[in-house]
Amino acid sequence: MTDPEHRSNISTIDIYEEVSDWDVNAGGDKVVAKRMTGRFRKLKWFGMSVWLVYFLGPYLRWDGQQAVLFDIPNRQFHFFSVTVYPQDIWMLSLTLLFFAILLAAVTSIAGRVFCGYFCFQTVWTDVYTWIETRLEGDSPQKAMKFKSAPMSLGKLSRITLKHALWLIIAMLTGLSFAAWFTDAFQLWKDYFTLQAAMPAWIVLGMFTAGTYVFAGFMREQVCFWLCPYARLQSVMYDQDTLLPAYDAERGEPRGKLKKGQLDSAKGSCIDCRMCVAVCPTGIDIRKGQQEGCITCGLCIDACDTIMEKTNQPKGLVRYASYKELHHKHEAAPIFKRPRVMIYGLILMISCGGVVYGFTNLTPTEFNVMPERQPLYVQLSDGSIQNKYTLRLLNKTQHPIEVQYQISGLEGATLHGLDDLVYIEPGRMNQVIALVRLEEEAINQAISPLIFTAEVIEGPDIQIRYESMFMAPN
């Protein structure tokens, strides 16, 4: 604490000078963005349409089966004619890596493209807002008027319709999600006959509630307070990153039109606040780059419209890099930006890995596990016996019969596996193999030993597994 005398010397006004920048919406007001047409609006619709895949994808058929299906109970992932088992899950890791790095790469080149055009949060919010503005007025003023109007039958029916539409979208969202994990058509039947499994109801419930609350009420709050990506963006930007930006040099000092005429003493910005009205996160781009900006470009559309109306050149708000705005020189080309090049390299590697994985899916999975306790045992004739557990997963669509063999170790014989081993499709078989080595042949503690599984009945497959044979020193 400071003493009162000292205190009087400090003007709190100075300290709290930046108070206007603290204009943080912590949930008090809901942003209802105004809608305007323009280039970026069109782009946004285009980006949003990608989500049609999410809604329609589960109904795609392939070979009489659901084309893409995450079959969790059976631990299989069907992707058109390919079936991926948990053993190939590394491809999923690479896929995730690919998208994570793609996000970083795109962000460093052109900002939060994902947020602005593709993110489910902003896309669903946009659709919800569209419905809302259709029913309750498409500008903040009209919306306010609707809100403050006395309750009437007309108002009530509009509000009810809005919530009904929201809920329908929310439920469709949940249902579509569940449909990726089970037969889509059967799922509809199950829901309508109330026969669906518990997890299906839980998914439906959570997605409905989540969508309704997040897109209907929380909106930009999710971007501000819940989204981890929004927190990371600043480390992915650099001075070459293209971002929607306000050209302050050209715009300031801002000033309103005087009698419909431009004030020549002022900058280009006529302070119409149109850019703020259209912003889905309710921020003012003229204050510079900030965490709320999802780089949707809608403020560019808005300002361009205004510039056109006031006969000024477009681009007061535009996609521009920091260098371009503040140092007046072009952003560095992509190939001169090491960060982007490294991202690109990782992208290529992970993409290559996934392609490799898909083209090299093995029809079987073969594992040999040597017994560890004990490592070996001496038999009555002095020979040494090792025990192994052989596991073979049949990933083909047909039953197979397998013959096991060993090689690579002189004097070793395989016991306990005289018959062919029969394995159903999709099943894993486990057998115990005993390998004996004559006393005379033992010359080292650890010798390499190769197991071979050869498919006798079924597709022509032969797999090797390099293991070890243990003996006393």
Place this chain on the structure above:
Amino acid sequence: MADNKNNPNEVSDTGHEWDGIRELENPPPRWWTISLYLSGLLVLVYFILYPSIPLVTGSTKGLLGWTQIKEYHRGLEEIEAIRAPFEQRLAEMTAQEILDDDEMRNYVVASTRVLYGDNCAACHGVGGQPVPGSGYPILNNDDWLYGGTIDKIVETLAGGRAGMMPGHANLLTEEETDKLVKFVIDASNGEATEAGWKLYNEKGCFACHGADAKGNQMLGAPNLTDRIWRFSGEPAEVRRTILHGVNDASDPRTRIAIMPGFNERLAVKLEAEEFGDDPEDYYDGTETERLSETEIKKLAVFVHQFGGGQ
């Protein structure tokens, strides 16, 4: 709602100030307040539903009647429900049938580890390999005192085993003892001499270990010509076995090697069945049943699968 937007210059403060930073009297955000009250409510609900308030003896029980031990039992029931169909089939199968059925055999190998650990591993080791020199029989090699077929293993487990070798301290001279020790060690290496064989037969060892010294599984007499030692191949240890025997009650220095029976009733039943008799006539009511018949079968299959089963 969260009216932190109020200009700090207009909002009153608490009078607290640190280096010019004042503590304003803005209310916390509403979502925060709501979550605070909700968490309080949650605590209340939790207190009512679950055991919570400590009393002198124990605590309040809670409406749900939840206890840790109940949860444990529920978990146990769940696992037993998964195992039940297997266990039911096991009860109806013979050990041999279990061994021949891939699925059941794998189930037994996977699920019997604990049972083996509790009852057998202390002596026979985790993988059927006892600590070297401990004198307990090895279960994972091909040398069996009483036979390594699945039925013999069941028999051994059920009735237990106690081999008997008399001590020879009073029957052998010092020199003869030395020679016999050498013979036994040589026989194990396949280098037994003519003279050794002669002494072996003279002293009547063949009565139990056989004319070819390959042992007798009826008696549990070990094979002396293979590389596996029942106790130890050290000359001093071999000597001890010869002089003092195994389970010879008359010799205080004898080796004690007794395997307890884990289901004597089953052993009696097997014996009766072998003679085609009614087991009821054989029971005398004193037979113990430390493990159930199904458990004996599971253990037999488990032991058989160590790699030595025949």
